[in-house]
Amino acid sequence: MENQQYHDCIQACIECIESCNVCFDSCLKEENVKMMAECIRMDRECAEICGMAVTAMQTNSHFVNQICGLCAEICDACGNECKKHDHDHCQKCAEACFKCAEECRKIAS
Amino acid sequence: MENQQYHDCIQACIECIESCNVCFDSCLKEENVKMMAECIRMDRECAEICGMAVTAMQTNSHFVNQICGLCAEICDACGNECKKHDHDHCQKCAEACFKCAEECRKIAS
Amino acid sequence: MENQQYHDCIQACIECIESCNVCFDSCLKEENVKMMAECIRMDRECAEICGMAVTAMQTNSHFVNQICGLCAEICDACGNECKKHDHDHCQKCAEACFKCAEECRKIAS
Amino acid sequence: MENQQYHDCIQACIECIESCNVCFDSCLKEENVKMMAECIRMDRECAEICGMAVTAMQTNSHFVNQICGLCAEICDACGNECKKHDHDHCQKCAEACFKCAEECRKIAS
Numbered sequence: 093m094e095n096q097q098y099h100d101c102i103q104a105c106i107e108c109i110e111s112c113n114v115c116f117d118s119c120l121k122e123e124n125v126k127m128m129a130e131c132i133r134m135d136r137e138c139a140e141i142c143g144m145a146v147t148a149m150q151t152n153s154h155f156v157n158q159i160c161g162l163c164a165e166i167c168d169a170c171g172n173e174c175k176k177h178d179h180d181h182c183q184k185c186a187e188a189c190f191k192c193a194e195e196c197r198k199i200a201s
Numbered sequence: 202m203e204n205q206q207y208h209d210c211i212q213a214c215i216e217c218i219e220s221c222n223v224c225f226d227s228c229l230k231e232e233n234v235k236m237m238a239e240c241i242r243m244d245r246e247c248a249e250i251c252g253m254a255v256t257a258m259q260t261n262s263h264f265v266n267q268i269c270g271l272c273a274e275i276c277d278a279c280g281n282e283c284k285k286h287d288h289d290h291c292q293k294c295a296e297a298c299f300k301c302a303e304e305c306r307k308i309a310s
Numbered sequence: 311m312e313n314q315q316y317h318d319c320i321q322a323c324i325e326c327i328e329s330c331n332v333c334f335d336s337c338l339k340e341e342n343v344k345m346m347a348e349c350i351r352m353d354r355e356c357a358e359i360c361g362m363a364v365t366a367m368q369t370n371s372h373f374v375n376q377i378c379g380l381c382a383e384i385c386d387a388c389g390n391e392c393k394k395h396d397h398d399h400c401q402k403c404a405e406a407c408f409k410c411a412e413e414c415r416k417i418a419s
Numbered sequence: 420m421e422n423q424q425y426h427d428c429i430q431a432c433i434e435c436i437e438s439c440n441v442c443f444d445s446c447l448k449e450e451n452v453k454m455m456a457e458c459i460r461m462d463r464e465c466a467e468i469c470g471m472a473v474t475a476m477q478t479n480s481h482f483v484n485q486i487c488g489l490c491a492e493i494c495d496a497c498g499n500e501c502k503k504h505d506h507d508h509c510q511k512c513a514e515a516c517f518k519c520a521e522e523c524r525k526i527a528s
């Protein structure tokens with residue numbers, strides 16, 4: 093149903109949104125929330141831009157390239173923050189972020 | 202990874218978002234856009250509340266019930282508008298909206 | 311320019327969004343982030359629903375009443391959490407939330 | 420209360436969101452909706468990125484520059500589309516978009 097050229101990137105964004113939302117919720121429940129502050133901040137912003145990228149691709153926005161370019165940048169930053177932390181939710185989130193950044197860069201270029 | 206009790210509802214919301222975004226884009230490209238005005242309006246709003254419902258479920262919001270309740274109501278309205286139109290994108294969107302409304306009502310209740 | 315009947319409520323929502331975003335950022339920078347976890351969570355959600363309420367009012371959505379009703383509920387919950395904390399950003403946020411809840415209830419009813 | 424360096428840009432974004440939402444609603448009510456299709460599409464996207472820019476500035480995001488840079492680009496595109504149409508809501512929207520693009524470029528640079 094959706095635009096086929098965007099299929100993989102949309103999927104990667106949807107998985108990244110889930111990982112970021114789960115990580116956001118889990119970080120807020122950790123014992124050491126202070127250590128997770130940057131992760132919480134990045135999870136929120138990453139989920140937001142991924143949501144915007146999904147909308148852009150599904151509606152054939154004229155700004156798909158630019159939005160996916162910015163999304164790749166924010167996903168990389170979120171992934172880099174998450175991978176610092178040993179929690180499962182952070183490691184899984186880092187993986188989803190890097191995968192999403194990779195797919196977004198393909199669309200952006 | 203995600204909260205299992207919400208699995209089906211999250212999936213239904215994600216599919217509804219896609220259908221609404223595709224329908225929004227397709228309606229704007231139809232010959233008779235005037236006839237599609239209400240559909241365009243509902244598609245946008247439905248995709249927005251479905252996105253909010255996904256975030257609420259994935260982050261274990263305290264307001265999951267209320268947000269899913271409102272989401273069901275807006276999905277039903279969007280589905281009822283879409284089903285009036287013969288376009289494939291409208292018929293598919295109506296189906297996704299009604300499915301999503303059903304899943305959201307299970308969570309809301 | 312905007313719909314006059316919604317003027318006060320839109321203003322209250324815009325001020326509430328600002329207070330929630332500032333409080334979110336400030337909470338993440340506090341020494342005791344753990345204590346602020348619930349506040350961080352509510353700030354994010356409250357800003358999101360207030361944004362949805364603004365969009366609904368400015369676009370004359372058919373769901374203005376229901377969206378403002380839910381917004382009032384979430385604003386009250388966010389205000390109740392914020393008012394527990396002595397930080398200036400929390401106290402200011404509580405005030406903005408309660409003011410917004412009041413305006414939203416007028417529209418919802 | 421908000422970050423003073425962003426004051427003017429936040430205000431410009433808030434006014435642009437309002438103009439875009441009013442224009443979106445008004446375009447959908449015009450006799451000739453077909454002619455307004457591109458305007459409806461841009462209004463939605465412009466309001467979304469302006470909302471993201473407001474959040475970024477109010478939460479001191481690490482990506483304020485990049486988000487405001489993209490916001491400026493989308494505001495310019497929306498303004499250029501709106502200024503083609505004689506309707507008051509389009510002309511006012513074009514003005515708000517260009518003002519917002521200008522303020523966003525100051526932050527982005």
